[in-house]
Amino acid sequence: xxPAIFERVVVKNSPVYQYMKVSxxxxxxxxxxxxxxLKHLITTGLKSLYGEVGAAFPFDLLTFEEDTLxxxxxxxxxxxxxxxxxxxxxxxxxxxxxAFRVLQVSPYLLSLTGNSRxxxxx
Amino acid sequence: MASSSRSQILALYRMxxxxxxxxxxxxxxxxxxxxxxxxFRENKHVDNPKKMDQLLxxxxxxxxxxxxxxxxxxxxxxxxxxxxxxxxxxxEKTPRTLLVCERSHLDHEDARLGRHxxxxxxxxxxxxxxxxxDRLPAELDAALKxxxxxxxxxxxxxxxxxxxxxxxxxVHKGKLVLSVDKDTYExxxxxxxxxxxxxxxAGRYVVSVxxxxxxxxxxGRGHQRVLKALTEHTPLSxxxxxxxxxxGGESPALQSLLSNHKLSEHRPRVxxxxxxxxxxxxxxxxxxxxxxxxxxxxxxxxxxxxxDVGVSFEEDRSGGYLSSYECPQPQTVVDxxxxxxxxxxxxxEDIYGLVDVLRRSVLEPKLAPWLALTVxxxxxxxxxxxxAEHGFLSGGENFYTLVLFQNLxxxxxxxxxxxxxxxx
Numbered sequence: 180x181x182p183a184i185f186e187r188v189v190v191k192n193s194p195v196y197q198y199m200k201v202s203x204x205x206x207x208x209x210x211x212x213x214x215x216x217l218k219h220l221i222t223t224g225l226k227s228l229y230g231e232v233g234a235a236f237p238f239d240l241l242t243f244e245e246d247t248l249x250x251x252x253x254x255x256x257x258x259x260x261x262x263x264x265x266x267x268x269x270x271x272x273x274x275x276x277x278a279f280r281v282l283q284v285s286p287y288l289l290s291l292t293g294n295s296r297x298x299x300x301x
Numbered sequence: 302m303a304s305s306s307r308s309q310i311l312a313l314y315r316m317x318x319x320x321x322x323x324x325x326x327x328x329x330x331x332x333x334x335x336x337x338x339x340x341f342r343e344n345k346h347v348d349n350p351k352k353m354d355q356l357l358x359x360x361x362x363x364x365x366x367x368x369x370x371x372x373x374x375x376x377x378x379x380x381x382x383x384x385x386x387x388x389x390x391x392x393e394k395t396p397r398t399l400l401v402c403e404r405s406h407l408d409h410e411d412a413r414l415g416r417h418x419x420x421x422x423x424x425x426x427x428x429x430x431x432x433x434x435d436r437l438p439a440e441l442d443a444a445l446k447x448x449x450x451x452x453x454x455x456x457x458x459x460x461x462x463x464x465x466x467x468x469x470x471x472v473h474k475g476k477l478v479l480s481v482d483k484d485t486y487e488x489x490x491x492x493x494x495x496x497x498x499x500x501x502x503a504g505r506y507v508v509s510v511x512x513x514x515x516x517x518x519x520x521g522r523g524h525q526r527v528l529k530a531l532t533e534h535t536p537l538s539x540x541x542x543x544x545x546x547x548x549g550g551e552s553p554a555l556q557s558l559l560s561n562h563k564l565s566e567h568r569p570r571v572x573x574x575x576x577x578x579x580x581x582x583x584x585x586x587x588x589x590x591x592x593x594x595x596x597x598x599x600x601x602x603x604x605x606x607x608x609d610v611g612v613s614f615e616e617d618r619s620g621g622y623l624s625s626y627e628c629p630q631p632q633t634v635v636d637x638x639x640x641x642x643x644x645x646x647x648x649x650e651d652i653y654g655l656v657d658v659l660r661r662s663v664l665e666p667k668l669a670p671w672l673a674l675t676v677x678x679x680x681x682x683x684x685x686x687x688x689a690e691h692g693f694l695s696g697g698e699n700f701y702t703l704v705l706f707q708n709l710x711x712x713x714x715x716x717x718x719x720x721x722x723x724x725x
Contacts (some may be wrong), residue, residue: 184710185411188589189723190400197395198606221556239624240550241612251610257393285696287399287716288389290679293677293700296424298644300567301455 194286197259200294201266203248206276214243217250219289221262224269229261238262241288249282251291259284302345306353313360314341318557325374333367396694396719399447402598405587407709409707414703417713418460418676420687420725421701426644426677427652428609429659432581435637437573444658448569451544451646452555455563458533458538465519470554471545477510480683480690482500485537486690491530498692498720507683507690542646580614580628581637584671586710598714602702605673608640652676656703663705675702685721692720 182239203217210212218240254262266279283291304411314337321333344356405412429445431437437445461467462477478491486493486506495503516523531537556564580602582596592596596604607614607626614628655674663672678685680697691699698718705711715724 184405184587185409186404186589188402188404188598190402191395193400193599195599196396196603215619218623237625238701239626241607241626242610242622243623251625256395259395260392283696285698285718286395287696287700287702288603288610288719289675289677289696289702290606290680290696290698290716292428292606292609292674293426293680295677295679297680297696298425300645301570 193264194256196253197216197229197256197284198288198291199254199259199263199266199284200282200291201250201252201280202280203250203272204278204280205248205264205272209271210275212245212248212272214240214245217248220269220272221252221266225262225265228265228268233261234265236261249289250262256286305500306357309343310357312405313357313364317360317364317367317520320364320371324367325371327373337363340647348480348717369648388537398698398719399717399723400599400602401715401717401719401724402589403713403715406713408704412711414656414711415653417647417715419723420657421676421678421685422649423679423682423684424647424649424652424676425653425679426642427647428640428642428677430605430608430638430673430675431669432579432635432638432671434667436640437639437641438662438665438668441658441662441719442598444655445641445643446571447542447592448643448645448647448655449546450566450568450650451542452559453565453567454541454543454559456538457541457559457562458532458536460503460528461559461562463512463524463528463531467558468517468519471558472512474513476688477512478688479508479510479537479684481506485535488534489530490534491527494690497690498694504637505692508687518539535631544646544648546648546650567645569643569647571641571643573639573641576608576638576640578634578636579608580632580634581638582629583631583633584704584706586706586708586712589712594631596629598712601704602714602716604628605675605702609675624697633651647676656705659705660709663709671704671706673702675700685717686715686724689722692718694718694720 203212204206205212224235226263228234236255236258237251238258241251241253243250252262263281265285266281269279270276285291312594317337318334321330322336324330324333340360345351349355403413407412455625459479480496481489481493483502483504483506486508490509491508491510493506493508495501496505496507499505510527511517514523515521519529520526543555543559556566582601584601585593585595588595589598591600612624612626659672659674662668678699680699681693682691682699685691685699691697696718698721701713701715703711703713717724
């Protein structure tokens with residue numbers, strides 16, 4: 180005999196983190212980039228836009244694919260707008276033009292793994 | 302109160318509120334709004350027409366006064382005060398979200414798992430994680446590979462879906478829901494509603510047509526109207542994914558119905574991956590809110606996402622510079638885990654069948670202590686959770702995760718984004 184259970188919990192507006200899927204577009208396609216260089220590039224962009232204090236929040240580079248230059252970032256919710264805006268305004272990587280394309284932003288990491296816009300059929 | 306003057310009063314009230322909102326100074330603005338509200342509330346019960354006319358003309362004078370004051374106030378710009386919340390704080394806001402978690406037992410009479418699965422109609426991907434084994438049981442494997450195939454129709458005119466033979470043979474009940482932009486909506490001339498999640502004026506409209514309504518019977522007024530709208534000015538057509546669940550095992554009617562169009566049949570794609578020495582969070586069935594030192598649903602969903610995205614749980618060479626993410630504590634390291642994914646158009650009936658198989662498999666001894674099944678809905682789907690409106694905004698969150706434990710207790714976590722209603 181099972182104990183009678185039914186429990187429902189609704190969690191509102193509580194995401195601690197936000198996740199971003201971004202890809203980097205470079206002027207010279209052949210340029211190679213490592214994960215550490217990418218994180219450094221983003222941090223530099225943040226500092227140049229918001230200054231030392233404004234940029235003082237941590238963010239994580241969860242994955243990075245070196246061949247497609249696509250990365251998944253995790254950031255505290257309160258830093259999302261600052262991170263996003265500094266990505267938008269970041270224009271140079273080692274004297275060549277570059278641009279970040281923000282592909283998807285979500286409070287759930289799972290949502291980034293199942294993007295129906297990438298669905299390909301056999 | 303006569304209804305014509307009622308609408309006049311409401312219009313006046315709205316105008317007063319709107320104008321009062323334009324005061325640049327916080328104090329004046331709040332005073333004016335409060336005064337307007339109080340004034341109207343005070344005289345709510347007045348029904349003497351003479352008195353009412355008097356009050357209305359007073360209100361019109363006040364409106365003119367507010368307008369003058371606002372424009373004077375704007376000439377001498379006031380500084381916004383700190384209570385108005387425009388420090389750096391507005392940079393820290395994020396769109397609203399909702400996560401609904403339910404815990405119950407599969408045989409419990411209040412268990413609503415079946416209904417949830419059924420109401421999440423348009424799914425494009427599922428992923429199953431079985432920790433603690435390196436090969437799926439044969440029955441489970443067969444169920445994953447046996448998901449039914451679906452049809453892709455290119456350039457299908459939408460009017461085809463409303464023709465008599467199609468409605469008769471393929472539609473038993475249902476709605477045609479179109480989410481269209483403003484221009485298309487105006488050209489279409491069909492009755493619809495502005496999207497719930499758009500600012501006025503709305504840029505997007507939702508048209509919903511009940512296909513089995515009386516007026517929609519072929520030849521009926523409503524039917525002809527919709528058909529005309531979809532064919533005449535802008536013939537709408539699109540690529541469609543179609544699938545059909547037939548309870549009696551009849552021959553699929555869709556192929557023959559649509560044989561004049563560009564049609565191709567697809568199988569869902571199955572992929573599978575075995576992971577070794579994977580750290581897994583410890584889950585306690587009874588602890589849905591994470592109060593007793595086990596993993597709560599939010600961190601569990603994050604961990605599942607990290608597994609699916611392919612985060613490595615080993616210490617990287619940068620010494621924590623890249624990422625500080627690690628598996629939630631307490632954790633156990635399992636030797637092997639299987640992650641299996643299926644993508645295509647997946648019907649809720651098939652997913653429910655899979656849940657049945659999962660139920661049998663989880664009872665097998667030596668299989669995992671729990672299984673996690675995540676079902677992703679189409680992120681651009683115009684509806685989710687029944688016929689509630691859904692929108693993409695920045696992430697289009699539209700999925701649910703089912704965690705099934707060995708004692709047949711389950712958790713279901715339904716995630717929604719900012720353009721979603723609360724799941725039922």
